[in-house]
Amino acid sequence: MRPARLTVIAAASVAAALTAVTGCSQKSDAGGNDAIKVAASDSACDVSKTEFPAGKVQFDVENKGAKVTEVYVLFPDARIVTERENIGPGTKASITAEIKAGEYEIVCKPGMKGDGIKQKVKVTGKGAAEEKRSPEADAAVAAYRAYVVTQAEETLPKAQAFADAVKAGDIEGAKKLYATSRIGWERTEPVAESFGDIDPKVDVREDGLEAGQDLEKDWTGWHRLEKALWADNKIGDREKQLADTLITDLTDWQKKVGQAEITPTSIANGAKELLDEVATGKVTGEEERYSRTDLVDFKANVEGAQKAYELLKPIASKNDPELVKQLDTQFAALNTLLDKYRADQTTYEFTSYDKVGEPERKELSDGVNALAEPLSKLAAAVTK
Structure with missing residues (x-):
């Protein structure tokens, strides 16, 4: 088990929320060529857009703080939908996701301790997440x-x-x-x-x-x-x-x-x-x-x-x-x-x-x- 994680709740509806793909750099349907920017610091979690359409979304995270951080996408009830851990000070990471309509929270967790700093976001409409699997x-x-x-x-x-x-x-x-x-x-x-x-x-x-x-x-x-x-x-x-x-x-x-x-x-x-x-x-x-x-x-x-x-x-x-x-x-x-x-x-x-x-x-x-x-x-x- 990873130490000092955020608490998570049963994931029976996780895929109804988000299918995450980490470590890649595809374009975001939500912002054209521009990803959703997440500026994480030791005291803030700033998100460039708090409302965007469903579909393929790229989150570009930059750790501007002095502590290693984690970034989570959560339901309001704290179910973890996706996460990216161990983002060092001064470094960047990307999370590309297929996300359906709903309300979520983006959470930055400086020092990888505690409840983190939360930012509510809203996803609207329908997108690629509705596509049928092969x-x-x-x-x-x-x-x-x-x-x-x-x-x-x-x-x-x-x-x-x-x-x-x-x-x-x-x-x-x-x-x-x-x-x-x-x-x-x-x-x-x-x-x-x-x-x-x-x-x-x-x-x-x-x-x-x-x-x-x-x-x-x-x-x-x-x-x-x-x-x-x-x-x-x-x-x-x-x-x-x-x-x-x-x-x-x-x-x-x-x-x-x-x-x-x-x-x-x-x-x-x-x-x-x-x-x-x-x-x-x-x-x-x-x-x-x-x-x-x-x-x-x-x-x-x-x-x-x-x-x-x-x-x-x-x-x-x-x-x-x-x-x-x-x-x-x-x-x-x-x-x-x-x-x-x-x-x-x-x-x-x-x-x-x-x-x-x-x-x-x-x-x-x-x-x-x-x-x-x-x-x-x-x-x-x-x-x-």
Whole structure:
């Protein structure tokens, strides 16, 4: 999970709002050759137009502040429609979207903390978002939906075995089951995150709690139990209770995941988000700071991104064959690099991340970046 995110609510109607394509530079129907300008600073979020027609819209974001920022497009009830994270001071980023009529908020989040600075916008009329998908796109959506449902269904028994070990007070047994209980979640995390409060309950890290939340009362999920097992080396009544809570929350996720609104561009953007998760949490060693099982999560994130890409590949091959060649090459290279730390190609036994030196971490980071750059263009290729 990304630390200190905006709270999100169920995404059942996300595609009815916006299908986002990040990292590209198409023209905006709303403003002719001119994109909607978003000037983000440490104290303001200025939007050049607060009303524009539906269709393909480009938002050009410039961070004029001294802090790294994030920009979100939201419904007024805080559902995340699309986002662009880690926009550094003095840098620019673009978000191209197909957006339907409705009311939204553009939110700049300086320092990537708190509720952010909000600007209401209104989208009117009908546009390209009304167009019917191709048979290839429909097939990709159907296959990806089946994939995320399967991952949720396969996660539950693994998580239950982990929870049972915690409740039995079996510290070593729980440690052995911890990492593999998270694989299905990590493969499909962007979809899981769309269901609002499930992600903070299940996957929040200690430093991801919002201001005002109580560490003992409000910190739940896998990482709370991870700390108990590895850092505290004890299982008490609270941990046993949290094991049951974890299963309750994951069961809720499993019931909802089949209802997620999935589109070709959300699949593509989700693949890029998984690589961002690797870059900001796994490569840095922040995600599994107690268990040091970061490489298991790393591999699962890459697998989820590759599955999304493979399902969209028939579309991308027609629209941008050169991009497909780059993605095939970079996925293969990153997987080869990861497998150097894998004890057995048939299992998820990876080297403990505290035993991976700084040069090797830099090599992994470079591999992620080499893949992330072309992967950021996949959504644009899908919409050509």
